[in-house]
């Protein structure tokens with residue numbers, strides 16, 4: 001089904017809204033309009049994707065439920081329509097269908113749009129802007145099982161990267177001779193890293209290629225900086241010019257705060273397969289999951305923020321009451337609920353449930369942020385290949401971490417004859433330019449002008465600034481926090497922060513596994529399997545669902 005048809009269908013199903021990005025608000029105020037409240041000289045402000053926190057605050061959580069009458073009943077309710085919630089819905093629906101049973105599954109999403117952190121916007125003139133630069137890693141084992149790759153019309157990045165180095169006009173190339181033996185000469189001659197560094201890459205690549213994911217997650221955990229220097233023996237030069245910008249662009253935090261296990265896992269994914277982009281942007285991933293869930297009979301209701309979840313303590317049934325308060329007020333009653341929001345909101349929702357108040361005392365898992373600036377232009381891109389370009393001069397404190405031309409990877413990102421440039425800005429620089437989008441734009445243009453000298457005047461004058469996104473909660477930090485990265489089936493969906501959840505409660509989300517698309521799917525599938533077992537009254541621990 002076409003994207004447009006999909007969204008039309010959902011709008012018809014729920015009440016209509018006059019806003020397009022219901023809960024995204026501008027950095028400068030709370031307006032939905034891009035330029036609202038922006039710097040006077042600025043034509044485009046910074047779009048902050050932070051959504052309102054809908055969950056009732058502490059003092060409200062003790063009030064009696066408004067669900068006196070008129071609650072709608074459901075067999076399973078899933079809270080959150082991101083990748084994990086959609087994966088849970090699909091898995092539960094499939095399992096129930098396989099058992100030739102019929103159960104009413106409702107998914108409640110606060111936002112107008114589904115997909116959570118996996119989303120894109122299409123501009124009126126035909127450019128696709130992913131909300132924050134993201135890549136689709138084809139090797140993710142759980143993602144492979146749930147998505148139809150052909151339908152996504154994926155196109156691959158060239159492996160490796162180009163790097164802007166100090167004092168060099170030409171961009172340097174980092175290639176992967178193990179995947180493309182013809183790159184061996186380029187690799188040896190590349191100014192990035194010494195010959196010794198290049199030799200030392202070999203055992204690292206072999207380790208990740210030959211080890212299972214489970215084995216990588218059993219490696220001794222340390223921070224990535226220590227692992228790169230002490231475990232793998234790389235020089236400061238190699239680390240700072242290539243690994244640092246590459247990994248900071250992925251994990252959004254300094255190397256000293258990244259998990260070495262996550263490094264090994266993601267490095268394996270990049271070594272075993274390709275990074276790619278779907279034709280319709282990352283939102284194509286969401287749309288496919290939505291289509292699948294709806295075809296399995298899942299009822300999806302958007303703009304339906306859950307404010308409180310209560311157990312019907314005192315009554316002799318085990319029902320769970322789910323209150324929603326958007327523009328309208330609705331209430332659902334169920335015996336099984338999957339909380340598929342991000343970890344911080346999940347903690348608030350479950351912390352409001354009787355007996356779980358102590359969760360509120362646990363500090364929130366730190367959230368990592370990122371920015372993304374988009375430019376559109378007519379004609380050729382400054383790179384000939386679909387490749388990532390990294391800032392190898394991180395000590396210079398300039399805003400750009402990496403640049404990519406999504407339309408060079410997949411032509412679906414720009415109309416014919418045009419190109420799209422995506423520029424990733426890490427949190428420190430986003431904070432620096434917080435109220436100064438024009439200055440950020442100018443700084444990015446100046447920096448890129450020095451990277452792509454032949455295009456300098458075009459970049460300064462002809463590239464059209466399309467949008468600046470700031471994503472304040474792009475991913476939870478997974479090193480040294482209360483929820484380190486977990487693999488091998490992810491955490492149990494019935495246990496949250498070490499506390500066994502009440503009967504009928506399940507949790508999923510990237511915070512329960514790895515903060516990746518794979519982690520969201522992996523944990524969603526697990527919660528979906530468990531909730532289906534509960535709904536089918538099959539014991540969770542022992543039963544095997546019918547294949």
Ligand SMILES: Cc1cc2nc3c(=O)[nH]c(=O)nc-3n(C[C@H](O)[C@H](O)[C@H](O)COP(=O)(O)OP(=O)(O)OC[C@H]3O[C@@H](n4cnc5c(N)ncnc54)[C@H](O)[C@@H]3O)c2cc1C
Pocket residue numbers: 051054055079080081082083084085108109110111114115116117118131132133134135136137304305306307340341342345370471473474475508509510511514515516517518519520
């Ligand atoms: C800019 C960016 C780039 C990324 N790049 C990559 C990448 O290249 N590769 C990769 O593997 N991963 C990447 N990620 C990470 C990946 O996108 C996430 O790990 C994954 O999407 C998380 O999915 P989720 O379902 O766990 O959470 P979310 O996507 O956060 O979904 C939670 C959903 O719950 C909804 N919700 C919240 N509160 C309520 C409520 N009260 N009631 C109802 N609904 C509610 C939210 O609106 C949201 O839709 C990136 C993330 C970002 C932001």
